[in-house]
Amino acid sequence: MEQSINLSYKDDMLSYDGFRNEVLHDYRMAIFSREVSLLGRREVLTGKAKFGIFGDGKELAQIAMAKFFKPGDFRAGYYRDQTFMFATGLASAEQFFAQLYADTDIKNEPCSAGRQMVSHFATRFVDDNGNWLDLANRKNITSDMAPTASQMPRALGVAFASKCFRNTPHLRKYDHLSHNGNEVCFCTIGDASTSEGHFLEAINAAGVLQVPLAIFVWDDGYGISVPKSHQTTKGSISAALKGYQKLDGTNGIQIYKVKAWDYPGMCEVFEEGIQKAREIHTPVLFHVEEVTQPQGHSTSGSHERYKKPERLQWERDWDCIKKMREWIIENAIGSEEELQVFENEAKNQVRECRDRAWENYLLPLRLQVEKVVDLVKGVVVNDIDTQNYLLKLSTNLQQNPEHFRRHIMRTLALAIDAAPHSPTIDAVKQYYQFLLAQNAKIFDSFLYNEGPKSISRVEEVKPLIPFDAQQYNGYEILNKYFDILFTNNPYVFAFGEDVGMIGDVNQGFAGLQLKHGENRIFDTGIRELTIIGQAIGMAIRGLRPIAEIQYLDYLVYGLQPLTDDVATLHFRTFGQQSCPVIIRTRGHRLEGIWHSGSPMGMIINALRGMHVCVPRNMVQAVGMYNTLLRANDPAIVVECLNGYRLKEKMPANLLEFTVPLGIPEIIKEGDDITIVSYGSTLRIIYDAVERLEREGISCEIIDVQTLLPFDINHLILASLKKTNRIIFIDEDVPGGAAAYMYNKVMEEQGGYKWIDVAPRTLTGKAHRPGYGSDGDYFSKPNAEEIATTIRLMINE
């Protein structure tokens, strides 16, 4: 640990007075933020808030960092960055406390309306109609997440979007989104989280791509209790990353080391590094060492359990604020008395912020409590026991020092249970219903876009198939479509493994890179996680990426950012950020353990918040892409791997027709049984049905088309009412997507009322198919099995 502070501060731009004012202003900011941390922790320990995690120890580094954060820039960080938020003016202490209390009013808690834990920041990116704001002229905070290093793929993508804007001339006119790609993505991460693969994959990709990404590693030596000797090779992330260092004539990243207590040193180094990122798109990493954590990791536990007394003493001695204070006094920038005044002021200011936030949080709850107490006391009953019980209910609610919505709801529900026949109970019931609706808006809204950019608002346009339409291979239909799409829609980009030069492994983009440019259709490294990250960053900045995962089996590598970031983003920001990525992939029906995948159950359960499209052919896929591009929600489109060489008729209105999501299609009518499926399995079903029809069994085949959303108008139920028999068939494991469809129709649609024989699911086996052409036949539903099962059902 170094024992000296570099006192030189080089900034010729400032007069001495300007310099002094700035230093004192920064000191005040640092102690203000520290007070927030100290008081925040107390609020949790006294029971007013549930959990606290704070940025104490990182104040100076973040004040220095904030100096170079310009309008148009983005931050993709984690839960330690409160000082940065205060210093940039993007959050106030009052808002910080509102989030600590989980205030659900977006006016008080503008990051997430109480949905996220404290220190999970965000700013608004889209307006209520789903239009992108002028991000190029504002300072932007991408919504934080708790999983360690989950910000890395997105940070890479946000920086990559700057490169797209800079290198794509036809995007210049969108100057509300970018000014020539000058925007830097500031990314923060804890030292221990650099152990995650996400970090290393993002570093490699940034070094290859050369994007304006500035990574700040807050190195406090621990990941909760585990020291960095157990986390990082050589115990130092900057030492471990040496091979990635950019040298003359190479790509790579610029690596700097600074000390968290060295305020002037950090200002100087950050300025130099950020300038490199902004001007020449060199990624930079600042390894900020000797960070302390005065209050330990979080409110769950104390660091005395794992830090030795000497370490704790060192942290006290090298606390960044203490060091800045000493430096100010030693250099006569400010006096002891002056600083003391600031310190007292900060304490009072923070207390006032806390009190206002608490009052704002309580006010609507108090009003609800008062109303409920009046209502419950006003319930007329004619037995004394019930009357006493109701009185007790209302008194308990009134006297409960904790104000939670659930106590209010419970009190109302208990009162309704106790006096169901009271002549005055209707008022209680009405208020209960009113609050149920209000709470649904608070806790159960914005999973998807709800306004004009909702997919449900996309008008259906049928494909125009001319009478004499020619037949094409499926991949040729896609190829023609993408060509027209890229000609007409300047926002779209397509990329992934082998997408650029050869135009994807199934030729959907063949020849299109040459025509539309390497900046719009391009290859990436084999790194599914950060391919998704690139898509996320581009989409949240207003572009429309089509990111390819080469085969569905490899989606698992990119699933974490999809499930944690993409699927939750609109929900966790209360509709303020949208991420309309389109993940294009191909799967189903083939053989081999990693070339046969159809894990649709896993996908639909992991990706609530996205749409899941399973087109049976490429024309349907095109219609789905058109629908998705007219709205703002994220989606995955699983094309049929064995469908690229099947013949289809080319619609005349390729760019205009839409396939509405959540609307199944009856692809063959019949009277005896309803067969529900999707994707490649439909072709196997056709094979079986041809035989069954010859035997006189009339089958209705329904293609659900999308699993999320699922049959919103209950068309399957209407079919079941006619046939009274139903079977759900797919290639997933037992209990996977077929069970989901079964549940939807039987329980949600009330299908159980219309069945004559036991409904069935017919799925793949629990294992994955072996390699060789027989693999799928014996491991996935085959035509013989389907026919046999349906005959049994007909004869039952």
Ligand SMILES: Cc1ncc(C[n+]2csc(CCOP(=O)(O)OP(=O)(O)O)c2C)c(N)n1
């Ligand atoms: C994927 C994941 N694993 C584990 C955790 C639990 N966890 C939260 S913070 C943390 C330690 C992070 O340490 P570091 O990256 O050094 O950041 P610091 O909190 O020290 O600033 C852990 C293990 C998590 N949030 N996410």
